[in-house]
Amino acid sequence: MTTSVSTKSLTELINERHSVRKYDANYKIPKEEINDIVKEATKAPSSSNLQPWRFIVIEDQEVKKELRTIANNQEQVETASAVIAVIGDKEMYKSVEKVYRSAFEAGYLDEASMSRLIENTNKTYPFASEEILKNIASFDAGLVSMQLMLIAKDRGYDTVPMGGFSKEQFAKKFDLPERFFPVVLIAIGKAAAPAHHTTRLPLDDVLIDYI
Known part of the structure; x- marks a missing residue:
């Protein structure tokens, strides 16, 4: 059974989403729901719509235990x-042929536009x-990651993004081909303790100017 989607506004979700590091280790999200969350997240924008993101979902406890050592012993890797x-x-x-031919077949592009985009x-x-290329893929992976975390919150789950792990060890452990590289790990589950709330810099510090 999947968790129902909330009726909260986007503003409420943004304000309520916090990075959770304590998880209920006994709670398991159904595979079908994780698939739904990932699928919805991939509606995020990307450069030329080339969607340079891939996902590995790690649920097996023994594998998570090994991953914890790669991820600087962060507890949530094992308990989420x-x-x-x-x-x-x-x-x-x-993936360009597949991306633009799909848009053509869906009626979003005419054949001439499809051919031009593929050629360009x-x-x-x-x-x-x-x-x-790595910068483009990293930027787009950030977009899909944030979208994924908000979707998870909308479905009643908690998350925390983790950049603190050995990218080299991860790539070796999961036998990633040369074209792929890990960007971020996202723990997902049910919080066992409230997240630590944080503050943000005031707007005057981050909004440089109106021109």
Whole structure:
């Protein structure tokens, strides 16, 4: 059985979402619901709609125990219902035919536009530096990650994003091909204790100017 979606506004969800590090280790989110959350999260925008994100969902307790050692012994890795690893794809342009043909078949593009977009992508992305491609994938992975956490909150779950882990050890452990690289780990589950609330810098400190 899946958890029903709340009727809270986006503003309420943003204000209520906090990074939770204490989880009920006995609570398990159904696989179907995690699939739904990930699928909905992928509605996030991405550069040229190339969607340079992939996901590994880690539920097995023994694997989570191993992952905890890779993730600086962070308790939530082992106690959360699952850990969703968000993976970046440096060769996102290899999906271009599938992406734009799908849009064409859905009636969102005419054939000429589809062909032009595919051609333009193939003229640019494959010739970009690895650094640029990695930056694009990392930025887009951040967008899908935030969306995923808000969707999870809307369904009554708690999350915490974790960047503090060995990217090299993770890639080796999960045998990632060269084109893929780990960006962030997201623990998801039911809180066993309230999150520590935080403050934010005042608007005057972050809003530089109106021009």
